[in-house]
Amino acid sequence: VASSPAPPLAEDKFIVSVEVSLKPSSTARIEDVKLAVERMLEKRNLSYVDGPIDIPLGDAFLVDNVQRICVCDTEEWVGNHDILLFWQVKPLVHVFQLSEEGPSEDLDGDSQLSSFSEWTLPAKEFDGMWESLIYESGLKQRLLRYAASALLFTEKGVDPFLVSWNRIILLHGPPGTGKTSLCKALAQKLRYVLDLDTHILSWWKLMHIHCSVAKLFQKIQDMVEEENNLIFVLIDEVESLAAARKAALSGSEPSDSIRVVNALLTQMDKLKSSPNVIILTTSNITAAIDIAFVDRADIKAYVGPPTLQARYEILRSCLQELLRTGILSSSQDGDGVILQSYACLTDKLATATTENSQSHWNISKYLLEAAEACEGLSGRSLRKLPFLTHAALVDSQCHDPTKFLRTMINTITRERSEI
Numbered sequence: 344v345a346s347s348p349a350p351p352l353a354e355d356k357f358i359v360s361v362e363v364s365l366k367p368s369s370t371a372r373i374e375d376v377k378l379a380v381e382r383m384l385e386k387r388n389l390s391y392v393d394g395p396i397d398i399p400l401g402d403a404f405l406v407d408n409v410q411r412i413c414v415c416d417t418e419e420w421v422g423n424h425d426i427l428l429f430w431q432v433k434p435l436v437h438v439f440q441l442s443e444e445g446p447s448e449d450l451d452g453d454s455q456l457s458s459f460s461e462w463t464l465p466a467k468e469f470d471g472m473w474e475s476l477i478y479e480s481g482l483k484q485r486l487l488r489y490a491a492s493a494l495l496f497t498e499k500g501v502d503p504f505l506v507s508w509n510r511i512i513l514l515h516g517p518p519g520t521g522k523t524s525l526c527k528a529l530a531q532k533l534r535y536v537l538d539l540d541t542h543i544l545s546w547w548k549l550m551h552i553h554c555s556v557a558k559l560f561q562k563i564q565d566m567v568e569e570e571n572n573l574i575f576v577l578i579d580e581v582e583s584l585a586a587a588r589k590a591a592l593s594g595s596e597p598s599d600s601i602r603v604v605n606a607l608l609t610q611m612d613k614l615k616s617s618p619n620v621i622i623l624t625t626s627n628i629t630a631a632i633d634i635a636f637v638d639r640a641d642i643k644a645y646v647g648p649p650t651l652q653a654r655y656e657i658l659r660s661c662l663q664e665l666l667r668t669g670i671l672s673s674s675q676d677g678d679g680v681i682l683q684s685y686a687c688l689t690d691k692l693a694t695a696t697t698e699n700s701q702s703h704w705n706i707s708k709y710l711l712e713a714a715e716a717c718e719g720l721s722g723r724s725l726r727k728l729p730f731l732t733h734a735a736l737v738d739s740q741c742h743d744p745t746k747f748l749r750t751m752i753n754t755i756t757r758e759r760s761e762i
C-alpha cells in the first residue's frame with residue numbers, strides 16, 4: 344500500500360472501466376444490470392486490480408444474468424506494483440450481450456475446406472481473451488490506442504488525402520506467441536472500448552480468412568459497402584502470400600496462382616480505401632518481411648516469446664484455474680493456496696525476511712523456478728504445460744501444489760529435450 348499512487352482529490356478519481364458480459368440466456372435490460380453492478384461495486388470496498396471479479400453469490404439478479412465482470416486497464420493509472428483503492432476509483436460500467444451465434448463459415452466448393460469464419464462481436468468465444476494474453480507492459484495498450492485512433496479518424500471523417508492512415512496492423516513473431524489470439528482479442532476489446540462514444544457503427548464483424556481466395560473479397564466488399572458495418576479482416580500468416588508472389592514473379596508458379604495473388608493484392612488495396620475496415624495480419628517470420636502491402640502497414644509490432652514476468656503470470660493464471668476447478672488443492676493450508684503476483688514476489692525476495700519461509704511464498708518461489716526453466720517456450724506451450732504435468736501425475740487430484748510444481752519443472756525439462 345505504501346507504493347500506491349498519491350490519493351487524488353475526491354472529485355478527481357481514477358476512471359476504471361468494468362466490463363460486464365451478460366449470460367446468453369439473460370433477458371435483463373442492460374440499464375438494470377448496469378445499475379446492479381454499480382451498486383455491487385459501491386458495496387464491495389476492495390481494491391481494484393485488472394482481472395475478473397467475483398459475482399457475490401447473494402446477489403441473485405447478477406448471478407442469474409451475468410457471466411463475467413472484469414476490471415480493465417488499471418495499468419493505465421498505476422504501475423505493476425501498485426493497486427487502486429476503492430475510494431480512489433470511479434468505475435465506468437459497460438454491459439454487453441455476447442453473441443452466441445458461433446462462427447459462420449464458408450465452405451469452398453472444391454476442397455470443402457472453410458475459406459473464412461465470421462463472428463459477430465462481441466463473441467462468446469473471445470470473452471476473456473484480452474485479459475488472458477500477457478505481454479510486456481505497453482504492447483496491448485499500444486495496439487489498442489492505435490486502432491482506437493484509426494477508428495476515431497474514420498468516425499470524424501478525416502480526409503485521407505490530407506492525413507493518411509492505412510488501418511493495417513501487422514503482428515509478427517515466432518509461432519505460438521499469441522498473434523492470432525491477440526488480433527481476435529483486439530477486435531473484441533475495441534468493441535467494448537469504443538462503445539463509449541460511438542453509436543454510429545451498429546454491426547461489428549470479424550472475418551478470419553483461412554486461405555487466400557480472391558472471391559472472399561467480394562463478400563467483404565459487399566459488407567463494407569454498408570456504412571454501418573465495421574469489419575475486421577484477419578489474415579493469418581501473410582508470408583504465404585509473399586512466398587506465392589515471389590514464386591509467381593520468378594515464374595515457378597502456375598499462372599493460376601499468379602492471378603490469385605495479384606487479385607488479392609489488388610483487392611486489399613481496394614479495401615484499404617474503405618474507412619470502415621481494419622485489416623489485421625500476422626506473420627511467423629521474425630526477420631523483416633518485404634511485401635507490397637505489408638510495407639503499408641501502419642503499425643508493425645513484434646510479438647516475441649514471453650518474458651520471465653509474462654511466463655510467471657501465464658503459469659500463475661493456469662494454476663489458479665486448476666485451483667478454482669479443484670484439480671489442484673492444498674491439504675495443509677486451510678486458507679487455500681495464495682499465488683503471489685510476480686511484482687509482489689520479486690519485491691518480497693528482495694527484502695528477505697523470515698516470513699518468506701511461509702508455505703505460500705515457497706509455492707510462489709517454485710512457480711518462479713518453473714517460469715525461469717521455461718525460457719524460450721511460446722505462450723502456447725506454456726498454456727499446455729499444466730495439462731502435461733497433470734498427465735504425468737499418478738493421482739488425478741493433487742493436494743500438494745509444491746509437488747505439482749516440481750513435476751512441472753521435470754515436465755519442462757522433458758518438453759525441452761523433445762523440441
Ligand code: ADP
Nearest residue numbers: 475476477518519520521522523524722723726
Ligand atoms: P500465433 O498466432 O502467434 O501462432 P496463437 O494466437 O495461435 O499464436 O496462440 C495460441 C495460444 O497460446 C493462445 O490462445 C494463448 O492461449 C497462448 N498464448 C500465446 N502467447 C501468450 C501470451 N503472451 N500470454 C498468454 N497466452 C499466450
